[in-house]
């Protein structure tokens with residue numbers, strides 16, 4: 001697997017990482033623990049060195065899974081996790097944001113234990129907390145870096161003003177935000193700002209939460225606990241309309257003798273060499289398919305053709321329900 005550098009941070013990772021969330025959270029019931037461990041270790045065997053988790057995934061159980069799976073390979077891999085929610089430790093119930101410095105430090109102690117490590121390679125603020133100035137958040141992470149408990153600082157779904165303010169206090173290694181042919185807003189303001197500041201970009205939901213793979217249509221049903229049930233973009237009507245983008249991916253994939261998922265990931269990789277997508281899957285054959293995207297080359301002609309076709313398609317439905325949309329882009 002090729003390596004990529006996340007901006008000027010010096011953090012080098014495999015060109016494609018593994019998003020581990022779905023093994024425990026978000027898309028229906030958690031997978032069996034041993035199966036989850038096997039999947040993560042299969043990724044290591046195939047050259048993946050970048051693993052994404054968060055305190056809130058589970059909560060707690062995804063970090064535990066990632067920690068157990070990666071403990072034999074700890075020195076070979078980069079583990080990224082996230083803080084920023086208020087979570088009841090007993091019930092696991094989430095009740096809003098909490099990026100107060102004292103809380104960040106508490107969360108990091110828990111994450112270190114669950115991840116079975118003495119240092120977190122990349123620590124993101126999961127969502128910008130309007131109650132806590134970003135300078136205080138960056139200052140808290142800076143102290144954790146000075147103490148050796150954290151190696152690099154990241155932000156998730158932050159707006160450009162926040163990115164600049166945070167970066168002035170503690171250099172930001174990477175921003176993680178949604179980006180794919182299903183959600184292109186970062187291209188307007190965020191990516192140029194990251195390039196200017198030398199910050200890496202980690203697109204999450206690079207497969208549009210599965211939609212861009214062509215395996216979901218208006219007849220697909222999701223488990224009752226699946227987050228996509230409350231996403232406007234995933235109503236049956238929106239899915240039906242949005243199949244236009246999948247048709248486009250399918251056409252290009254057929255020409256190149258690859259799959260739509262591979263085109264979706266290759267499209268992200270083709271943007272800039274400091275972009276590292278983190279597709280998630282619970283299945284080995286899909287992991288292999290997704291990693292195969294690292295060798296799919298899209299020429300500037302291909303990219304222009306995609307751009308041209310995409311410009312004629314309007315994606316239907318918001319990417320988040322209103323209460324979650326309020327938390328992004330701040």
Ligand SMILES: NC(=O)c1ccc[n+]([C@@H]2O[C@H](COP(=O)([O-])OP(=O)(O)OC[C@H]3O[C@@H](n4cnc5c(N)ncnc54)[C@H](OP(=O)(O)O)[C@@H]3O)[C@@H](O)[C@H]2O)c1
Nearest residue numbers: 019020021204205206207208209210213279280281282286
């Ligand atoms: N920072 C944030 O706020 C944030 C938010 C969301 C996600 N994330 C991170 O980003 C990672 C990836 O995002 P995501 O999981 O939301 O979305 P994604 O990677 O775009 O899609 C994952 C979904 O696609 C399916 N899938 C994966 N590969 C496939 C393939 N080749 N063919 C068909 N279906 C496929 C998976 O199902 P199967 O398991 O059945 O394959 C899963 O339902 C997460 O794991 C998490 O670490 C971060």
